[in-house]
Amino acid sequence: MNENTNLVKPDNNLVWSILCTVLCCLPLGIVAIIKSCSVDGLWASGQHEQAIAAAKSAKKFALWGAIGWVICVIAYVAFIAIFVGFSALSAESVTTTTTTSPF
């Protein structure tokens, strides 16, 4: 009797891997797609443990890709906010200097 009869076929997480690749623009999505695409083949060939591991890896890579993208967006927004803030401050100080100049 097969010892893996209680195992359930895992979701290959391909949709999330594709969304991560197409939307998040990170190479982690490519790795996630490759892992996802291998899940069904491994399962069909009876390598159930490897299929489950591949599905977990795919999910992990897609998740890290998405998290990486969110971090990049936050850093980008913070950079823009800081840049705009400094620009506004320097413009204000130039105006103040000009208006208080004795010359």
Next chain:
Amino acid sequence: MLVTEEPATLTENKLSCGRKIFLIASPLSLLFLLGGYFFCGAELAAWVDKLSPGCFFARATGLKCPGCGGTRALKALLEGDILRCLQFNAFWIPTIILLLWEYLKTLLQWRKISFSPLLESFNIYLLVTYAGLTVFWAIARNIFGW
């Protein structure tokens, strides 16, 4: 081709949370796109263009990722120009085919209809081909400038 039967223990598979989201969100996204195109295509395209931060990978490395051009492609799609959409990122063609296939698989899984061995083999070949195509596209578009 399709075999309706009580699923065997090994292939018994309830819809995961992600698959349920996919099942519901896909038609909603399509409706959103169609609605956007028919009611406020130009405004929505301008909004997408304005809000998109661009590709961080391309900015950091100077290389194109497989998704590069996706925002411009979506903008072109909202403006109703499908050819221009595909010119920006041709990877959308196999991706949409595969997403449709995955959607069909999810629907069948939801209805507890399992694949015949022939369709199962086709599924595996399709997935392997798509994985290969992803790697090819990621490399080739940086070499040939696609």
